[in-house]
Amino acid sequence: MPTFPTLKLYYEGSYVRILQMNLYDLNYRYNGLQVTGKFDILTYEVVRDFQVEHKLVPDGIVGPITWTAILNQVTYIQSKLNSINFPLGNVDGIFGAKTTMAVKNFQSANNLLVNGIVTPRTRQKLFNPNPEINYSNRPSSLSLSSLNPYVASLAERFLNLCTKNGLNVIIITAFRSWDEQDILYAQGRTAPGNIVTDAQGGDSYHNWGLAFDSAPFENGRVAWDDSAAFNEMGVLGQQIGLEWGGNWTSYAISLVDTPHFQYTFGLSTEQLLNGLKPA
Incomplete structure (x- = not known):
């Protein structure tokens, strides 16, 4: 898995786009997050939300520990999709076009909303398709x-x-x-x-x-x-x-x-x- 630079508020560039793509498609998008390549205040807030949910220091800075947590989330999903015959190619921790298409194909096959985003219903169907109690x-x-x-x-x-x-x-x-x-x-x-x-x-x-x-x-x-x-x-x-x-x-x-x-x-x-x- 590649090593990414530390990112923080007001940074710009391709690595910020990767960060935003990953967070957006992992469903951290409720405050209006967009993939712009600019580390704006919305991105900062979403990063802090992610950090708190994953018991990390909520400083809004995407250093090695936060990058690892985010990339691991994506690789977990990519590996699962590959294993159940929704192929996306290399497991690289980046929620790119091939991963989005694999999610859409999975959603379509399971009568879910087809948007390429790992929503709660998509996540449960992916990792726990037959729950003991179907809440x-x-x-x-x-x-x-x-x-x-x-x-x-x-x-x-x-x-x-x-x-x-x-x-x-x-x-x-x-x-x-x-x-x-x-x-x-x-x-x-x-x-x-x-x-x-x-x-x-x-x-x-x-x-x-x-x-x-x-x-x-x-x-x-x-x-x-x-x-x-x-x-x-x-x-x-x-x-x-x-x-x-x-x-x-x-x-x-x-x-x-x-x-x-x-x-x-x-x-x-x-x-x-x-x-x-x-x-």
Whole structure:
């Protein structure tokens, strides 16, 4: 595999194009990333998102460690496509025209959206075509029973702890279907409204039963404007080991989400799509 130079904000050239092609076709494109050969602020943000998701230092600089992680992602896909008779030639870590065409051929053969991008549904079909539990076909549900059993138990403990602390809290989202997630993702992009999520169907922990949303319920309504209650809920949720969306920063996950709680077992949604299962 070739060695690439370190890249950072405002650099230009062919290596930046390779970086952008790889990130775009690996589906890191939700903030408007384009293949321009210019390391602009959008590219910088996507690089940081990639680094956080892969547990790298989120400095937005593409040095040897980040390059290796990106190239390994592409070679993993290239090797898989070659092995299942969707040939693309040399496995080189670069998401070029031949790799894009191989992905399109795979998508067409499997009745997927044909765009050459390794979307969540494409990734699952590629690496885990016959999952033990097919989450992609499950309907949305408000019931805690739709969650992973351990996450459901944490949710129960969380609700009881809120009650003990004088908070009346209800569940507003438990398992969310992949189709519903795609509708939310389209909002503000290809559908009217504001952007509310950067996760497509299969790329949210809600789609795996590992997350739930909750909110304070006061005077017969959800009290969306009660920031103090949401903050207290965040503290209580973290006390029992839940990750709280109110702590999310502007990179890694670009939208702070105070109703959101999750327990991921240390797995990324990419790993879940690849077939890894929670302990």
